[in-house]
Amino acid sequence: MAIEQSVWLPALIGAGAALGTNVGERVLARVFDGYARQEAQRDYDVELIEKVTFEIRDLATTYWCTAGQDQQLEGSIVGRLTFVASLIDGLYKGHLDELRTMQMHMNRFDQACTSDDFGSVDRISNAGMCRDIETTAYNLVHTAMSSRRKMTTLRRIFNHTR
Structure with a gap:
C-alpha cells in the first residue's frame, strides 16, 4: 500500500515546521538567558x-572628624576607592559615554x-569635608543607577543605539 504524495508531503512539512519551531525556541531561550545573566551581573555590580x-563615605567621614594620622583608615579608604574605580571601569567599559560620566563622578x-x-x-579634623563626601557619594550612586538604566542590553538592541 503506497502512501500518496498528497498525504506524506504535508506531513513532512508539518513535522519540519514543528522541529524548526522547537529548535528556534531553544536558540532564542539561550540568547535571552545569556542576556538575562548579563543584566543580572550588571545589576549586581551596581549594587556593589x-x-x-x-x-x-562612612570611613571618610569618620576619618575627617578626628585629627592625626590613621594609616589603617587611610588604607581602607584608598583601597575601597580603587576597588570602586575598577568596578566602574569593568561595568561601563563598552559604554563610553556612561564610562566618562562615571569616571568624572568617581574622581x-x-x-x-x-x-x-x-x-x-x-x-x-575637618568636619566641613563631610558635606562634600556625602554629596559626592550620593551623586556617584545615583549616576551609577542612571547610567545602568541607559545600558540595558535589550534596549540597545531594539533601539539600535551604539
Missing part, C-alpha cells in the same frame, strides 16, 4: 558600587575623600 561607596568622590591634608601626620 553602591554598597562600597557608602562604606567609603569627584575620590577628591572629596582624599584631598586637603589626607595622610598627613599633623592633619586636623
Whole structure:
C-alpha cells in the first residue's frame, strides 16, 4: 500500500515546521538567558558600587572628624576607592559615554575623600569635608543607577543605539 504524495508531503512539512519551531525556541531561550545573566551581573555590580561607596563615605567621614594620622583608615579608604574605580571601569567599559560620566563622578568622590591634608601626620579634623563626601557619594550612586538604566542590553538592541 503506497502512501500518496498528497498525504506524506504535508506531513513532512508539518513535522519540519514543528522541529524548526522547537529548535528556534531553544536558540532564542539561550540568547535571552545569556542576556538575562548579563543584566543580572550588571545589576549586581551596581549594587556593589553602591554598597562600597557608602562604606567609603562612612570611613571618610569618620576619618575627617578626628585629627592625626590613621594609616589603617587611610588604607581602607584608598583601597575601597580603587576597588570602586575598577568596578566602574569593568561595568561601563563598552559604554563610553556612561564610562566618562562615571569616571568624572568617581574622581569627584575620590577628591572629596582624599584631598586637603589626607595622610598627613599633623592633619586636623575637618568636619566641613563631610558635606562634600556625602554629596559626592550620593551623586556617584545615583549616576551609577542612571547610567545602568541607559545600558540595558535589550534596549540597545531594539533601539539600535551604539
